[in-house]
Amino acid sequence: MTTPPASDAELLRLDHQVCFSLHAASRAFGGVYREALKELGLTYPQYLVMLVLWEHGPEPVKGIGERLRLDSGTLSPLLKRLEAAGLVHRERSPEDERSVIIRLTGAGEELRERALPVPRRMLAATGLTVDELRTLRSLLSRVTSALDEG
Amino acid sequence: MTTPPASDAELLRLDHQVCFSLHAASRAFGGVYREALKELGLTYPQYLVMLVLWEHGPEPVKGIGERLRLDSGTLSPLLKRLEAAGLVHRERSPEDERSVIIRLTGAGEELRERALPVPRRMLAATGLTVDELRTLRSLLSRVTSALDEG
DNA sequence: CGCTATTGAGTTGTGCGCAATTGACTTGCG
DNA sequence: CGCAAGTCAATTGCGCACAACTCAATAGCG
Numbered sequence: 001m002t003t004p005p006a007s008d009a010e011l012l013r014l015d016h017q018v019c020f021s022l023h024a025a026s027r028a029f030g031g032v033y034r035e036a037l038k039e040l041g042l043t044y045p046q047y048l049v050m051l052v053l054w055e056h057g058p059e060p061v062k063g064i065g066e067r068l069r070l071d072s073g074t075l076s077p078l079l080k081r082l083e084a085a086g087l088v089h090r091e092r093s094p095e096d097e098r099s100v101i102i103r104l105t106g107a108g109e110e111l112r113e114r115a116l117p118v119p120r121r122m123l124a125a126t127g128l129t130v131d132e133l134r135t136l137r138s139l140l141s142r143v144t145s146a147l148d149e150g
Numbered sequence: 151m152t153t154p155p156a157s158d159a160e161l162l163r164l165d166h167q168v169c170f171s172l173h174a175a176s177r178a179f180g181g182v183y184r185e186a187l188k189e190l191g192l193t194y195p196q197y198l199v200m201l202v203l204w205e206h207g208p209e210p211v212k213g214i215g216e217r218l219r220l221d222s223g224t225l226s227p228l229l230k231r232l233e234a235a236g237l238v239h240r241e242r243s244p245e246d247e248r249s250v251i252i253r254l255t256g257a258g259e260e261l262r263e264r265a266l267p268v269p270r271r272m273l274a275a276t277g278l279t280v281d282e283l284r285t286l287r288s289l290l291s292r293v294t295s296a297l298d299e300g
Numbered sequence: 301c302g303c304t305a306t307t308g309a310g311t312t313g314t315g316c317g318c319a320a321t322t323g324a325c326t327t328g329c330g
Numbered sequence: 331c332g333c334a335a336g337t338c339a340a341t342t343g344c345g346c347a348c349a350a351c352t353c354a355a356t357a358g359c360g
Contacts, residue, residue: 011280012269016201018283019179019272021290023198024219026176027347028297029169045316051166061339069174072339074317098325098338119162122169127296128289130161133168136289139282140171146277147178177317195346212308222309224347248308248355307356327336
């Protein structure tokens with residue numbers, strides 16, 4: 001594992017390639033998720049919200065936003081669509097009238113069963129080993145943290 | 151570098167974490183690029199198109215789409231905005247009237263100078279070493295290739 | 301040559317992502 | 331208590347991404 005040249009020009013090129021790869025990989029994942037989630041009637045961001053609710057139970061909009069790094073401008077219409085699909089229910093918090101609590105409906109709970117095989121399909125589609133996935137996750141987390149500081 | 155547990159449940163969890171990290175990292179990059187490109191009046195996808203033109207010269211819409219993995223539904227309005235900003239010019243190809251050639255204007259060429267410091271700023275913002283960037287690029291490329299096959 | 305299939309751009313409609321703003325509610329300070 | 335500052339959700343406006351479609355131009359086959 002040598003680290004030889006790294007000329008100035010190559011560095012800039014490497015940066016472009018990393019950013020572009022990230023952009024492309026993100027969209028490629030989106031495409032595969034689109035397929036896997038089609039029969040559930042969910043988009044990938046909607047699936048992320050459902051994962052939060054399946055794992056943590058009722059959660060205010062702000063809590064979902066913090067977990068997924070999304071703001072109300074994205075979540076409000078998304079949650080309206082999930083509500084229209086009968087998967088979640090929205091209610092004002094009694095102790096803080098500014099807050100809106102998102103809660104799964106029965107249909108929302110039941111959808112979890114049908115969503116169980118999705119991660120395994122994705123895992124297989126990546127073509128990476130477990131070690132590589134761990135490395136990837138670690139690098140991506142560090143990049144995100146670093147970028148969010150600046 | 152051991153690879154111990156990897157239980158069934160942990161695998162599924164790992165998948166979620168990788169997909170989410172990818173999504174989050176992609177948006178984090180977008181945010182930093184937004185800052186870096188603001189004074190140039192470009193968005194990140196527009197910057198990608200300009201990079202293609204700066205590097206390869208005049209290119210048909212289809213060629214840009216293949217290099218960036220984008221279709222006409224995304225590129226047509228984006229190129230219209232670049233044209234409105236005076237950075238590119240569009241002309242029908244003489245030998246194939248279906249094809250539209252995108253060519254940089256003088257202003258488009260000149261913008262290259264002002265864009266030069268951008269990659270270095272991004273490189274610094276990631277907080278990764280050159281080796282880590284190479285690993286990341288490699289993993290992301292492989293994932294994208296694998297996903298695009300399925 | 302003429303007809304069909306394909307290709308390349310563009311348009312439309314839906315949904316995500318983000319900045320900026322609004323408006324209701326809560327907190328905190330004098 | 332009363333007012334200013336802060337918080338939370340929602341809305342608006344713009345741009346990207348993608349599917350589905352339209353339309354013109356070309357290629358290919360009989």
